[in-house]
Amino acid sequence: MDIKERPTKKMSKFETLEWKNNELILIDQRSLPKVEKYIVCKTVEDVAYAIEKMIVRGAPAIGCAAAFGFAIGVIEAKKKLKIADDFIFKNHKDKLQFLKLIDDFKNKLAKTRPTAVNLFWALEEIQKTFNSNFHLTVAELICSVNSKAELIFNEDIQANQKIGINGAKLLSEKVSVLTHCNAGALATAGHGTALGIIRSAQTLGKKIEVFAGETRPFLQGARLTAWELVKDRIPVTIITDNMSGYLMSLGLVDAVIVGADRVTSNGDVINKIGTYSLAVLASKHNIPFLVACPWSTVDMQTKTGADVIIEERNPKEVTGFDGNIWAPEGAKVFNPAFDVTPAYLVSYLVTERGVVTPNNLDSLKTEQ
Ligand code: MRU
Numbered sequence: 001m002d003i004k005e006r007p008t009k010k011m012s013k014f015e016t017l018e019w020k021n022n023e024l025i026l027i028d029q030r031s032l033p034k035v036e037k038y039i040v041c042k043t044v045e046d047v048a049y050a051i052e053k054m055i056v057r058g059a060p061a062i063g064c065a066a067a068f069g070f071a072i073g074v075i076e077a078k079k080k081l082k083i084a085d086d087f088i089f090k091n092h093k094d095k096l097q098f099l100k101l102i103d104d105f106k107n108k109l110a111k112t113r114p115t116a117v118n119l120f121w122a123l124e125e126i127q128k129t130f131n132s133n134f135h136l137t138v139a140e141l142i143c144s145v146n147s148k149a150e151l152i153f154n155e156d157i158q159a160n161q162k163i164g165i166n167g168a169k170l171l172s173e174k175v176s177v178l179t180h181c182n183a184g185a186l187a188t189a190g191h192g193t194a195l196g197i198i199r200s201a202q203t204l205g206k207k208i209e210v211f212a213g214e215t216r217p218f219l220q221g222a223r224l225t226a227w228e229l230v231k232d233r234i235p236v237t238i239i240t241d242n243m244s245g246y247l248m249s250l251g252l253v254d255a256v257i258v259g260a261d262r263v264t265s266n267g268d269v270i271n272k273i274g275t276y277s278l279a280v281l282a283s284k285h286n287i288p289f290l291v292a293c294p295w296s297t298v299d300m301q302t303k304t305g306a307d308v309i310i311e312e313r314n315p316k317e318v319t320g321f322d323g324n325i326w327a328p329e330g331a332k333v334f335n336p337a338f339d340v341t342p343a344y345l346v347s348y349l350v351t352e353r354g355v356v357t358p359n360n361l362d363s364l365k366t367e368q
Pocket of ligand 1: 057059060116182184188220258259260
């Protein structure tokens with residue numbers, strides 16, 4: 001895994017993921033906003049490590065990373081078994097050997113994080129492409145899998161742009177939005193979901209200001225969302241998570257907009273820990289609660305939020321940060337990375353296919 005470092009520049013553009021010469025380049029989200037560091041993933045092991053350790057994070061972004069990881073896996077398997085470009089699998093033993101390696105790579109990627117459905121969705125999508133092109137030469141097979149990974153990436157950007165427009169239409173001309181975690185360009189292939197709506201609203205000329213919840217313990221709000229918004233010159237105020245109720249009671253929030261890691265078929269939303277608390281507070285204060293996500297985040301196979309595995313992360317994330325430990329040894333820690341917001345607390349789901357109330361997800365099942 002190679003590392004390239006450069007100091008962050010206030011207004012410069014950045015790419016969350018970049019696919020170049022069969023390698024995946026990721027901005028290291030752990031070191032933002034202090035340092036702009038890029039990690040070059042050359043093996044499936046590199047990509048799996050990057051997802052697990054949150055070098056890359058955010059549901060759609062980890063889906064894209066997994067798709068590129070699969071593509072790297074096919075190239076790696078070819079190298080490992082010393083197969084020529086024009087080789088076609090005919091012999092049963094060759095096929096089994098190759099497929100076993102691909103399967104191991106896919107499992108390694110699938111085991112990195114359990115909650116965001118985009119990871120599993122992307123792996124299944126690319127597996128389908130692999131299966132239907134397995135009869136071709138190995139070079140053609142690699143080419144088809146690479147193209148599919150690029151398509152997943154490009155379609156995510158397009159979906160976010162549509163989400164942006166669909167969501168911006170719901171906002172008034174002068175609006176103050178509270179967001180949680182980071183559902184921006186850093187969490188997707190580009191533009192963002194919740195931040196996509198905010199960006200599109202600004203482009204449409206709306207006067208928008210944002211409150212970014214800090215998002216303990218990984219600080220995606222304070223570090224990443226604020227970083228993205230400052231770059232785009234969108235006014236942003238950081239609050240700690242426990243300030244949101246007071247903020248709402250003062251009438252300072254017109255809408256809450258968050259992303260999602262998974263939406264189940266009954267409309268329950270699984271998102272960053274703290275989302276549920278915000279939804280309860282928003283309901284108490286009659287503030288619209290919007291969830292922005294691409295259709296790849298909707299999991300129609302899973303009925304309710306209770307059926308989803310909620311990832312629990314290392315206790316060290318709660319007892320300290322960046323080498324600074326503030327909790328006493330011996331205290332127990334609970335560190336769920338996500339929570340479940342029941343469908344009835346969600347005003348609208350904003351997707352690229354349209355805007356619906358959560359009990360109406362079915363109406364978007366087939367693409368218009
Ligand atoms: O643990 P993370 O940082 O991967 O969690 C990310 C979130 O919860 C985001 O809100 C979600 O993935 C939506 S991103 C468009």
